[in-house]
Amino acid sequence: MLSSSILLLRKTSDSAVTSTLLEVTWRIGLETNSVFTLLFIVISVTYVALSICVEYEKYSKETLKCKEYSDDVPSIRECIDSDNCKLGYELKPYMQVYDRISTRTPNFLPDTADIEQSEDIIRIDEVPKIFPSKSYKNEGSEQEALTAVQMALKMKNIQKYDKAQKLFKYALALQPLHPDILNHYGEFLEKKDIIQADHFFTRALTVSPQHAGALVNRKRTLPVVDDLDDQELERIDKKRIELIKQNHNSSSLKRLKKEIYFQHIYHTVAIEGNTMTLADTRSVIETRMSVPGKSVLEHNEILGLDSALRYINKTLVNKDPLTVYDILAIHKRVLGHVDPIEAGSFRQNQVFVGDHIPPLASDVVYLMEEFVEWLRSKSFLQLHPVKQAAITHYKLVYIHSFVDGNGRTARLLMNLILMKNGYPPVIIRKQDRSIYFNALQLANEGDIRPFIRYIAHCTKCTLNVYLHGLEYGAKCLMALELKNQERGDMIPL
Secondary structure (H helix, E strand, O other), rough: HHHHHHHHHHHHOOHHHHHHHHHHHHHHHHHOOOHHHHHHHHHHHHHHHHHHHHHHHHHHOOOOOOOOOOOOOOOOHHOOOOOOOOOOOOOOOOOOOOOOHHHHOOOOOOOOHOOOOOOOOOOOOOOOOOOOOOOOOOOOOHHHHHHHHHHHHHHEEEEEEEEHHHHHHHHHHOOOOHHHHHHHHHHHHOOOHHHHHHHHHHHHHHHHOOHHHHHHHHHHEEEEHHHHHHHHHHHHHHHHHHHOOOOOOHHHHHHHHHHHHHHHHHHHHHOOOOOOOOHHHHHHHHHOOOOOOOOOOHHHHHHHHHHHHHHHHHOOOOOOOOOOOHHHHHHHHHHHHOOOOOOOOOOOOOOOOOOEOOOOHHHHHHHHHHHHHHHHHHHOOOOOOOOOOHHHHHHHHHHHOOOOOOOHHHHHHHHHHEEEEEEEEOOHHHHHHHHHHHHHHHHHHHOOOOHHHHHHHHHHHHHHHHHHHHHHHHHHHHHHHHHHHHHHOOOOO
């Protein structure tokens, strides 16, 4: 024991002379076995103990530093750019062409005073829900599929396009990932729908990156498709500026915000399978009263989303930059009424989302920190806000950092980015659930542009709802004022 203490003293003490003296004293004590030497040994042991205490006190005052992550942990970009999930194209930087009014950030959520709020909490455990992922399996032989393609090309040459399209679809059903079939079908669709044709060329290159025909075809269609996408985003920007110029203190806009707020919560939880109607959703938010025949779980999903939206509107809209803790805070409110244990914490186990296998649970913290760094990067800021929101949504769902609530948290984070850029929170309708999940699946297969286009479509629809609602509300107010004036003229003085 004493020898180990001397070795410890050598490691902790800065005095090499003292450690040497103690070792010599120890050896003399063993040889002479005298009382005088034993006394020196006792003093040495005391010195060792004091030295350890002093060094421990110094160590306890030092600032702890986290270890750096190892290089062998995969990054989210490496995951997305892998062979199984490759973007296959480069996003163009977003160039702002409007004046400073386009940078204003109005509040498109209703004020807290407009909606009753209660602190009552109903809690219940929830089984995690994972959205299904489309799987592709070869249902027939390759020879049969290629024969169908040859027949389709013959039908195309004699201008029997309906039969040709049916044969192409049959061939794709047999061999959904065959690059030749994807390329031929893209060539067939190019005159009718160049965006869809470009998507099939991209899928062919995802399966076979060196496919000669797909490379030539995509080089021809890509610039045209990019221009079409840019034109659509410019139209969305003009609608946004038109909405920003409206009077945000008008009573009609306040009523519209409130109604769209209920619509947003209703559709968001309905996508996850909630069976509450719009009227039920409004009743739960305004009265905090239960709806007969509905589960406590469905009530809690609505209350959780309401809490998360309030938190975003009060705290995060004007906060920069976003952190991992902000995302955890959103998730904590989304799932806080449903599963308080899992709410606000990353998953600790591996999960499976259909055919998609998210990253390991041990990599989630690192990937989320890298994800937040990407949100601050120059490459992110150069993108159009709609592209920012869509890719942010996809990346968070791809990491799948939580046991449950990934989709709701991703949609809230997407809307937070849109709100920061002056857009209202978009509504993804429950009727479009299959389109929404299919667009996410296409992003997993290597082409995220269909998902960006879908989010752009939802953004445009939401802007149209606001603009048409304001126009209709203004006309109603004008008609009401004219009617009141006519009545006033009829009243005798």
